Amino acid sequence: MVDTKVDxxxxxxxxxxxxxxxxxxxxxxxxxxxxxxxxGTFSFKGTTLEPRFGNETPRIAECPAGMLNSVGLQNPGVDxxxxxxxxxxxxxxxxxxxxxxxxxxxxxxxxxxxRLDRSRMADMIGWYEVNISCPNVHGGxxxxxxxPKMAASVVKAVRWTTDKPIIIKLSxxxxxxxxxxxxxxTEGADAVSLINTLMxxxxxxxxxxxxxxxxxxxxxxxAVFPVALRMVYQTAKAVRIPVIGMGGVSSAExxxxxxxxxxxxxxxxxxxxxxxxxxxxxxxxxPETMKKFGIEAFPVV
Amino acid sequence: MKQGIYxxxxxxxxxxxxxxxxLEGDVSGIRAPGQFINIKLDGHFLRRPxxxxxxxxxxxxIIYKVLGHGTEEMTHLAEGKNLDVLTGLGNGYDLDDAxxxxxxxxxxxxxxxxxxxxxxxxxxxxxxxxxNNSDEIYYVDEFEKLGARVVVATADGSCGVxxxxxxxxxxxxxxxxxxxxFYTCGPEPMLRAVYDRVYIKGGISGQMSFxxxxxxxxxxxxxxxxxxxxxxxxxxxxxxVFRTEELLW
Numbered sequence: 001m002v003d004t005k006v007d008x009x010x011x012x013x014x015x016x017x018x019x020x021x022x023x024x025x026x027x028x029x030x031x032x033x034x035x036x037x038x039x040g041t042f043s044f045k046g047t048t049l050e051p052r053f054g055n056e057t058p059r060i061a062e063c064p065a066g067m068l069n070s071v072g073l074q075n076p077g078v079d080x081x082x083x084x085x086x087x088x089x090x091x092x093x094x095x096x097x098x099x100x101x102x103x104x105x106x107x108x109x110x111x112x113x114x115r116l117d118r119s120r121m122a123d124m125i126g127w128y129e130v131n132i133s134c135p136n137v138h139g140g141x142x143x144x145x146x147x148p149k150m151a152a153s154v155v156k157a158v159r160w161t162t163d164k165p166i167i168i169k170l171s172x173x174x175x176x177x178x179x180x181x182x183x184x185x186t187e188g189a190d191a192v193s194l195i196n197t198l199m200x201x202x203x204x205x206x207x208x209x210x211x212x213x214x215x216x217x218x219x220x221x222x223a224v225f226p227v228a229l230r231m232v233y234q235t236a237k238a239v240r241i242p243v244i245g246m247g248g249v250s251s252a253e254x255x256x257x258x259x260x261x262x263x264x265x266x267x268x269x270x271x272x273x274x275x276x277x278x279x280x281x282x283x284x285x286x287p288e289t290m291k292k293f294g295i296e297a298f299p300v301v
Numbered sequence: 302m303k304q305g306i307y308x309x310x311x312x313x314x315x316x317x318x319x320x321x322x323x324l325e326g327d328v329s330g331i332r333a334p335g336q337f338i339n340i341k342l343d344g345h346f347l348r349r350p351x352x353x354x355x356x357x358x359x360x361x362x363i364i365y366k367v368l369g370h371g372t373e374e375m376t377h378l379a380e381g382k383n384l385d386v387l388t389g390l391g392n393g394y395d396l397d398d399a400x401x402x403x404x405x406x407x408x409x410x411x412x413x414x415x416x417x418x419x420x421x422x423x424x425x426x427x428x429x430x431x432x433n434n435s436d437e438i439y440y441v442d443e444f445e446k447l448g449a450r451v452v453v454a455t456a457d458g459s460c461g462v463x464x465x466x467x468x469x470x471x472x473x474x475x476x477x478x479x480x481x482x483f484y485t486c487g488p489e490p491m492l493r494a495v496y497d498r499v500y501i502k503g504g505i506s507g508q509m510s511f512x513x514x515x516x517x518x519x520x521x522x523x524x525x526x527x528x529x530x531x532x533x534x535x536x537x538x539x540x541x542v543f544r545t546e547e548l549l550w
């Protein structure tokens with residue numbers, strides 16, 4: 001028997017498979033398809049202080065082996081998440097959930113976490129994943145994640161708002177991702193997760209204009225997997241805190257590659273959008289795949 | 302929503318740009334006309350969302366227009382090939398509102414979902430079908446076989462009423478015809494014209510099916526959102542059919 005359990009910042013999860021924020025809503029819609037308690041956990045839709053519609057449409061464009069999105073953090077706002085989304089999730093998910101939060105100022109990040117942490121739904125939350133890497137919003141998001149000082153300022157602002165682990169979600173749209181990761185670690189982040197999407201664009205040959213109304217968007221899917229893997233590998237060598245690997249993961253084999261690169265756990269993103277059962281299949285295939293490659297437990301040594 | 306493997310039983314060209322495909326497989330996920338399916342094609346990352354033209358015990362009929370690489374490749378798929386398909390997506394049309402004299406308005410590739418709507422209706426519908434020219438006309442006979450009254454409009458005047466579907470509607474109105482409710486699907490400029498002419502000026506409420514670039518097609522990615530009077534909605538999951546009263550036009 002192989003053991004798929006991993007430790008994530010002091011919380012043991014049954015397996016390292018975590019649907020990524022923005023590809024799994026607030027979970028309950030996938031619970032209509034399968035028992036989502038098979039997952040290690042999942043990271044819920046990026047939540048901001050105020051409700052957001054996001055960018056104008058079109059905000060999806062297909063690419064070879066992947067897709068661009070420029071959703072721009074559409075979400076109902078933290079108060080509605082506490083009032084509506086989390087109580088709905090509570091009925092179908094009985095494990096600690098990863099709360100993904102976003103903001104347009106360091107104060108906003110802190111306030112979103114404070115509200116979640118002091119709400120009656122706080123017990124559901126295992127970790128906060130702080131998104132400083134959204135490429136689709138202006139004046140926030142990625143602008144915090146592309147400069148070590150700015151990244152550090154976010155960690156500083158949120159560090160003492162909660163006793164729960166803080167995971168900082170990093171952008172690949174930088175020269176040296178390890179520099180940002182080290183700045184987060186130094187300021188007291190409990191973990192980092194990477195990579196968010198890579199900035200890209202596409203043109204519509206008929207209209208001669210960019211397909212996305214926002215002009216640019218974030219690339220995800222199998223196309224980014226090797227890039228993500230390389231960045232996870234570099235970051236895991238550069239910091240002592242856990243690194244959650246993500247970017248184009250679509251199979252149990254991809255999960256194992258990420259773990260071999262030094263990931264403590266693995267998020268699955270775009271794959272959920274093509275096959276709504278993708279994460280369940282990865283969880284199901286993982287033990288057999290571990291056995292096939294002679295892996296009895298994590299970490300892979 | 303249901304995921305399943307479907308076998309192509311027919312893949313036939315109807316007009317220079319429009320094809321019909323019949324897929325054999327489980328139809329238990331389909332609950333209403335106006336819903337769509339999402340097809341996985343080899344070599345393409347995202348699925349292709351296509352509205353359901355008809356569904357019966359044997360399977361699903363879709364009609365698709367060749368617009369890009371994906372739909373072009375679909376024309377080469379042979380009978381007997383299996384496809385991974387998500388079915389029963391979206392909320393579809395509510396036929397309870399049809400009343401005694403329902404009006405169906407379809408433009409181009411927006412026509413197919415109206416076929417199943419017409420077939421499921423208790424009252425005899427009037428169907429306005431809009432095309433660019435007579436070469437593009439399809440499914441007039443099929444609608445007539447259902448007992449529907451069909452009025453064709455072509456933009457170049459090569460068949461039926463010269464002009465758009467709204468011109469055909471104007472002619473019917475001027476002849477004293479009245480309608481209880483309307484159902485429509487087509488390109489957004491047509492939807493806007495129908496909204497303006499039939500709902501605002503004509504005072505008839507209706508249900509309109511929208512098209513948008515989708516990521517997942519089942520409500521997870523927030524790619525295809527639109528603002529409505531009832532808040533932000535996902536075209537794929539909360540739509541693709543919206544009521545005229547919900548729209549912020």
